[in-house]
Amino acid sequence: MDLRVLGWRYENIRGGLRDVSISLDSSPGRWTLIQMPNGTGKTTTMSLLRAVFSGEALTPQEVYDLRATDITETGLFELRMSINNKPFRIQLRLDFKNRTHQYWTARSEVRSGGLEEGLSLPPELKRLLSRDFTRLFVFDGELAKEIRTVGKDRAANAIRILYRLDQLDMLNVKVDRLVEEQQQRSAAISTATERKGVTRWKRQYETVITRRTALWAEQKELQKRRKEMESRRITVVALISGRIDQDEALRKRKEQLERERQTIDLSLLEATHQGMSSLRVPAKIHPGIQQRLVALGGKLTHLKLPKTISVEFFKELAEQHDCVCGRPVTEPIKRAILERAENYLAEDQILVINQMKAALRESSADSEEFTRVATQLASILRQLRLNKMAHDQLELERVEAGDTELENLRHENQQLERDLDTNAQKIEKLTTRDPARQRALSASSENNIPLCDIEVKRCQEKLATATDTLRFVLQSECVKSLVSKISGLAQLRLTERVRIATNEKLAQIVPSESLSVSRIAGALELESRQLSSKTGVSEGQSLAVAYAFLTSLLTEAPYKLPFIVDSPAVSLDTAVRRDVGDLIPELFDQMIMFVISSEREGFADAFYQREGVRYITLWRDGKDVTQARDGLEYFRSFHQREGAE
Amino acid sequence: MASPLYPELENAITEILSSANDQTREFRQRLRKLIENATLGNFTDDDVREVIELAVVDEEFED
Numbered sequence: 062m063d064l065r066v067l068g069w070r071y072e073n074i075r076g077g078l079r080d081v082s083i084s085l086d087s088s089p090g091r092w093t094l095i096q097m098p099n100g101t102g103k104t105t106t107m108s109l110l111r112a113v114f115s116g117e118a119l120t121p122q123e124v125y126d127l128r129a130t131d132i133t134e135t136g137l138f139e140l141r142m143s144i145n146n147k148p149f150r151i152q153l154r155l156d157f158k159n160r161t162h163q164y165w166t167a168r169s170e171v172r173s174g175g176l177e178e179g180l181s182l183p184p185e186l187k188r189l190l191s192r193d194f195t196r197l198f199v200f201d202g203e204l205a206k207e208i209r210t211v212g213k214d215r216a217a218n219a220i221r222i223l224y225r226l227d228q229l230d231m232l233n234v235k236v237d238r239l240v241e242e243q244q245q246r247s248a249a250i251s252t253a254t255e256r257k258g259v260t261r262w263k264r265q266y267e268t269v270i271t272r273r274t275a276l277w278a279e280q281k282e283l284q285k286r287r288k289e290m291e292s293r294r295i296t297v298v299a300l301i302s303g304r305i306d307q308d309e310a311l312r313k314r315k316e317q318l319e320r321e322r323q324t325i326d327l328s329l330l331e332a333t334h335q336g337m338s339s340l341r342v343p344a345k346i347h348p349g350i351q352q353r354l355v356a357l358g359g360k361l362t363h364l365k366l367p368k369t370i371s372v373e374f375f376k377e378l379a380e381q382h383d384c385v386c387g388r389p390v391t392e393p394i395k396r397a398i399l400e401r402a403e404n405y406l407a408e409d410q411i412l413v414i415n416q417m418k419a420a421l422r423e424s425s426a427d428s429e430e431f432t433r434v435a436t437q438l439a440s441i442l443r444q445l446r447l448n449k450m451a452h453d454q455l456e457l458e459r460v461e462a463g464d465t466e467l468e469n470l471r472h473e474n475q476q477l478e479r480d481l482d483t484n485a486q487k488i489e490k491l492t493t494r495d496p497a498r499q500r501a502l503s504a505s506s507e508n509n510i511p512l513c514d515i516e517v518k519r520c521q522e523k524l525a526t527a528t529d530t531l532r533f534v535l536q537s538e539c540v541k542s543l544v545s546k547i548s549g550l551a552q553l554r555l556t557e558r559v560r561i562a563t564n565e566k567l568a569q570i571v572p573s574e575s576l577s578v579s580r581i582a583g584a585l586e587l588e589s590r591q592l593s594s595k596t597g598v599s600e601g602q603s604l605a606v607a608y609a610f611l612t613s614l615l616t617e618a619p620y621k622l623p624f625i626v627d628s629p630a631v632s633l634d635t636a637v638r639r640d641v642g643d644l645i646p647e648l649f650d651q652m653i654m655f656v657i658s659s660e661r662e663g664f665a666d667a668f669y670q671r672e673g674v675r676y677i678t679l680w681r682d683g684k685d686v687t688q689a690r691d692g693l694e695y696f697r698s699f700h701q702r703e704g705a706e
Numbered sequence: 707m708a709s710p711l712y713p714e715l716e717n718a719i720t721e722i723l724s725s726a727n728d729q730t731r732e733f734r735q736r737l738r739k740l741i742e743n744a745t746l747g748n749f750t751d752d753d754v755r756e757v758i759e760l761a762v763v764d765e766e767f768e769d
Contacts (some may be wrong), residue, residue: 185747224712225745232744235754536761539729543722543737548719558714619712696767 063621066603070182073129073136076102077687093653093675109138113151115195116180121160127155201627229548233541247528262524273513294477305466335436344426351428358421375402562613612648623651642667733760
């Protein structure tokens with residue numbers, strides 16, 4: 062599906078946009094640079110574009126704030142675009158007096174070609190263009206921070222929606238609904254006694270489903286609270302650091318401790334990796350384990366499993382009246398046993414067992430290795446504790462010198478640590494699948510989601526038996542399981558492809574930063590060559606990461622979307638600007654960039670040599686009305702004092 | 707019309723369905739087609755029901 066912006070028009074919109082048209086349908090139109098000084102409605106335009114793409118509902122205040130002047134009663138923003146080469150016109154009609162708004166659509170499919178009320182985009186596109194998704198391709202720097210901030214699930218969600226994996230979730234919802242309908246139909250034709258059983262299991266099933274929904278809500282709330290606390294903790298730690306910095310001597314000691322901490326972190330990472338590698342080779346864990354492995358290898362050798370015994374066993378079994386499980390061996394079962402007998406413990410399995418024997422007999426490794434690594438790890442952890450204590454000491458010295466604000470911040474930080482611990486315990490009780498932990502935490506289907514899932518399944522099977530729909534339920538579970546596996550595997554591979562492509566682009570844009578995306582979970586997790594995880598990232602780095610990610614995400618997707626970006630280079634230094642300016646345009650079939658005059662250097666000027674670029678400049682004239690002019694010459698030479706919008 | 711499947715989804719379908727060797731060839735083909743159509747939001751209740759009813763299952767379960 063191909064979406065292309067052909068232009069837009071404003072009537073009576075703030076920023077002096079009384080009657081301005083931007084037309085992009087005549088060539089050149091692949092890249093458009095729109096120079097808008099602050100105060101001429103750049104942010105407003107971005108908001109309006111997002112609104113008409115997604116059809117989001119504006120609040121009365123948002124509508125009112127869009128008015129050009131206090132006496133303006135109505136306004137309009139109209140977007141023209143083509144979807145698979147068919148023209149669409151979306152209007153956002155604004156009634157400032159009543160603070161209301163309406164969307165209208167004109168499309169070629171409608172015979173009259175006239176306007177109809179509502180946002181009538183093709184269903185597939187309407188599904189895609191949610192408010193959150195629209196912000197990915199009508200993009201501003203603010204999103205750059207969100208994309209890599211813990212707690213935002215936009216990155217992974219965007220991949221699911223853009224690559225239509227969310228539709229597979231809808232398929233599974235449909236399967237569930239069909240099961241429910243089937244059960245309702247069956248229950249309706251049962252006898253009175255059977256109906257009693259159905260009612261009982263149906264009630265129990267509904268109760269457990271309600272409980273599971275409540276547990277999910279509780280989990281979501283706890284996770285939300287956790288993210289808020291983590292975010293606040295980052296702020297508090299930064300504020301504490303700022304208080305320390307106010308004392309020069311303490312600041313120097315703090316910096317020294319931070320350098321030491323970095324070295325400790327690196328050693329910790331290295332020792333942990335080494336420890337994990339040792340754990341994967343049992344013989345390295347302890348001399349006792351090594352001895353037992355060798356002994357087991359010896360015993361297996363003596364056992365000498367005969368190769369043909371399993372085949373003989375199956376042949377004999379097929380001739381019996383009853384199977385070892387007690388069920389009769391009928392003719393079809395007999396055939397199945399004989400046909401499948403070869404599948405069990407054939408020549409290659411014997412080979413594997415022989416290899417196991419050899420490996421066990423010859424198990425040899427440095428059996429002291431893990432002990433050494435564990436000792437080293439303990440020593441590093443001790444250094445880490447001492448470093449933390451020394452850091453605490455700095456804070457205490459400052460508190461003792463009378464810094465009450467720092468004292469309050471320290472208390473808040475300690476409270477946050479305690480609350481985060483409690484929160485983690487609650488989440489663990491709610492979500493753990495480990496039977497040992499479930500027992501230790503007294504988890505039950507009343508308070509643990511995995512156990513509740515098991516209870517849901519049990520009730521569902523009972524209900525299915527009562528309604529005589531067991532077969533259909535099991536079949537639907539089979540379909541759902543396969544669909545979920547397919548969806549999960551596709552997402553995993555897509556995410557990895559996007560991650561690799563993102564890192565390749567990052568290496569081009571910021572080769573000196575040694576910055577890369579280590580994981581795309583809810584958000585983007587970064588790492589640098591020096592550290593296992595990267596948390597302190599500048600605004601410019603954020604923007605570079607966001608560009609690398611978005612271009613990787615959008616360019617190979619089944620949808621061709623325009624990339625509309627506000628101030629694409631304002632927080633980048635000149636060298637990075639040029640790389641961004643060289644790399645990104647090639648990746649999109651249509652790119653619309655709103656720039657201010659200071660972005661011409663390094664970014665806009667990278668386009669001057671390109672063919673197929675459109676330059677538009679908007680400015681406010683003496684009567685405070687915004688005017689638009691096409692052309693490179695005017696774009697290059699334009700100078701106007703930048704005000705605040 | 708060209709398949710709406712991109713390589714990652716295509717390969718995931720192939721891989722998962724080929725490991726479902728207890729299922730019939732027809733079930734696997736129909737499920738593949740259903741997923742293909744589902745990614746475009748293009749399927750009916752009957753399409754889904756027919757695929758469900760083709761699945762081979764063992765009706766024994768733990769009480």
